[in-house]
Amino acid sequence: MPRTATAPAESTAAGRRTGSQTAADLAFLARAMEAPALLDAADRLAERARKES
Numbered sequence: 583m584p585r586t587a588t589a590p591a592e593s594t595a596a597g598r599r600t601g602s603q604t605a606a607d608l609a610f611l612a613r614a615m616e617a618p619a620l621l622d623a624a625d626r627l628a629e630r631a632r633k634e635s
Contacts, residue, residue, distance in 0.1 A: 605628075612621040 608624055609621060612618065612624075
């Protein structure tokens with residue numbers, strides 16, 4: 583079974599991920615899966631979450 587490419591697992595010193603790291607990983611994975619609708623949905627959901635805190 584062929585191996586697939588994965589996004590780099592960067593993290594901060596405390597082991598927590600930043601929003602920009604998560605967004606970068608999501609963009610990478612959406613491109614890898616050729617699923618642009620996934621990225622569009624994530625953008626809408628993130629905006630809604632920011633508005634609703």
